[in-house]
Amino acid sequence: MHHYSGKLAVLQSEDLPLVDAQAFAKQLAVPLYESVNKNTPEDFFLTWRDTELKLIDKDLLKKGGLSVDIHPRNGEQRSWPAPKEGALAQAIGRKTKTVVDATTGWAQDSLHIFRMGYDLQCIERSPIMLALLDDAFKRLEQLDWMQRLALSAPKLLAGNAIDVLAALDSAPECVYIDPMFPPKRKKSALPKKSMLILRDLLGDDLDRQSLFAAAFSVATKKVVVKCPDHAEPLGGEPTMSFGSKLLRYDVYLKG
Numbered sequence: 001m002h003h004y005s006g007k008l009a010v011l012q013s014e015d016l017p018l019v020d021a022q023a024f025a026k027q028l029a030v031p032l033y034e035s036v037n038k039n040t041p042e043d044f045f046l047t048w049r050d051t052e053l054k055l056i057d058k059d060l061l062k063k064g065g066l067s068v069d070i071h072p073r074n075g076e077q078r079s080w081p082a083p084k085e086g087a088l089a090q091a092i093g094r095k096t097k098t099v100v101d102a103t104t105g106w107a108q109d110s111l112h113i114f115r116m117g118y119d120l121q122c123i124e125r126s127p128i129m130l131a132l133l134d135d136a137f138k139r140l141e142q143l144d145w146m147q148r149l150a151l152s153a154p155k156l157l158a159g160n161a162i163d164v165l166a167a168l169d170s171a172p173e174c175v176y177i178d179p180m181f182p183p184k185r186k187k188s189a190l191p192k193k194s195m196l197i198l199r200d201l202l203g204d205d206l207d208r209q210s211l212f213a214a215a216f217s218v219a220t221k222k223v224v225v226k227c228p229d230h231a232e233p234l235g236g237e238p239t240m241s242f243g244s245k246l247l248r249y250d251v252y253l254k255g
């Protein structure tokens with residue numbers, strides 16, 4: 001369970017009825033403000049701007065804030081399903097059909113996996129990320145190409161993946177995990193702003209070892225772990241690895 005008190009508040013907005021804002025603040029157990037300024041104690045605010053739920057950093061109040069980006073990244077083919085190319089697809093495998101992303105976060109990996117046509121379910125435990133993801137997946141379902149192809153957004157499952165995985169109706173072939181690792185002292189690659197904010201709000205995922213064990217016992221074919229170059233492999237020596245110098249996808253095959 002995460003406690004956001006002192007860190008996060010909900011900020012009222014013209015785009016959101018007051019009752020909804022109140023319900024939302026109550027659900028997250030954080031204050032609701034009509035307006036905020038530099039002296040407001042919390043560092044982060046959840047609010048609606050331009051019809052998107054956004055996380056706003058106090059130092060950047062005037063800027064746009066962060067929402068879950070539902071659009072393909074540069075270079076990604078804009079058709080569905082996009083070709084299964086690149087290190088992530090190599091790690092998951094072309095023949096794999098069902099995938100569970102146990103650490104959805106900003107869903108950039110999830111959405112990439114979804115766009116390549118895998119049958120995907122997403123797990124996230126942070127209530128604030130769940131709120132941002134819920135908003136994003138609703139926006140996703142409104143996109144032209146999603147409607148044209150009659151696609152639904154991936155199913156979003158709330159809770160600790162260690163428990164959620166064990167309670168799934170049917171076991172996925174592949175479980176994908178990208179937990180928060182402690183930062184390297186000497187910075188090699190500058191983490192993205194969105195990831196820095198996540199670390200500020202949620203901290204490292206200290207139970208990542210147990211998450212790996214849960215993933216490995218549930219997956220029928222394999223577990224894929226994304227990790228920074230400097231990190232020790234989470235599950236011991238992987239069967240194989242894909243990726244670049246800064247980032248690896250470690251693959252653990254079953255049986």
Ligand SMILES: C[S@@+](CC[C@H](N)C(=O)[O-])C[C@H]1O[C@@H](n2cnc3c(N)ncnc32)[C@H](O)[C@@H]1O
Pocket residue numbers: 102103104105106107108109110123124125126129159160161162178179180198202205207211
């Ligand atoms: C490094 S971020 C994942 C980033 C994601 N791959 C992306 O592309 O945006 C880790 C996320 O996993 C979530 N998480 C970590 N351990 C979890 C667990 N055991 N159960 C559910 N969610 C977990 C954290 O709350 C956080 O949002």
